[in-house]
Amino acid sequence: MYDLGTRKLTLALVAEGRSLNSVSKETGISRAAIRSWQARIDPLPRMQRTPCSLCGPAAEPPSDKASYSYLLGLYLGDGCISPGMKKGYFLRIACADSWPGLIEACAAAVEAINPSGKAYRVQAVGYTSVVGYSGHWPCLFPQHGPGKKHERRITLEPWQQAVVDAHPWEFIRGLIHSDGCRVINWTTRMVSGERKRYEYPRYFFTNKSDDIRALYTDTLDKLGVEWAVYARNGNAFNISVARKASVALLDTHVGPKH
Structure with a gap:
């Protein structure tokens, strides 16, 4: 049996356009199970939704700016955001299992920035995805968009640049x-x-x-x-x-x- 969070994350990976085979290899969940979840749960939307209810049309810097600066660096490197069910999004940071301290630091940063204060881990082959679920992620990371990061323009919003300028070492880390x-x-x-x-x-x-x-x-x-x-x-x-x-x-x- 898999909990609801794991099912949501797995279906979010499929919603990104990935094959059932690749998602199965990453998560360790059989293709048959994924197909059954798809049949029982409405397909995940791929389009951007309405502005975040927490910040309206414009995001505001999180209170823990040092943790945000660190998490921004992690996201730009090994992170992605994908739509979940209803009105939420998954922020997922891939961390190699070779560095357990990194996994813990990443989870602490996600917990500090996620409005729910929660983060959980999904084990894959050779790495662990640190995941947070919130409707707020596209506002906190406006670099989110379709396609790969290196194939689209990546710039910081003025408020993000101000956070990085105040906490540059956390960003570099x-x-x-x-x-x-x-x-x-x-x-x-x-x-x-x-x-x-x-x-x-x-x-x-x-x-x-x-x-x-x-x-x-x-x-x-x-x-x-x-x-x-x-x-x-x-x-x-x-x-x-x-x-x-x-x-x-x-x-x-x-x-x-x-």
């Missing part, structure tokens, strides 16, 4: 926790005539969206963090931070995922 990593690179140097191995830490952020990468680098510039574009296979999707002082700043305010 969310972006790195979603689409970034801290690695140890190595090279060799000649020391007193002997070649020795030299290791140094480095941060990477990788995202296909030019707009999202620009939000990341613009915020790094304001924080005094030096960065460089690191092209791989001809694609300039990677932003590298390797200068010692800049890595130290990221170590202080972000650190490796755990």
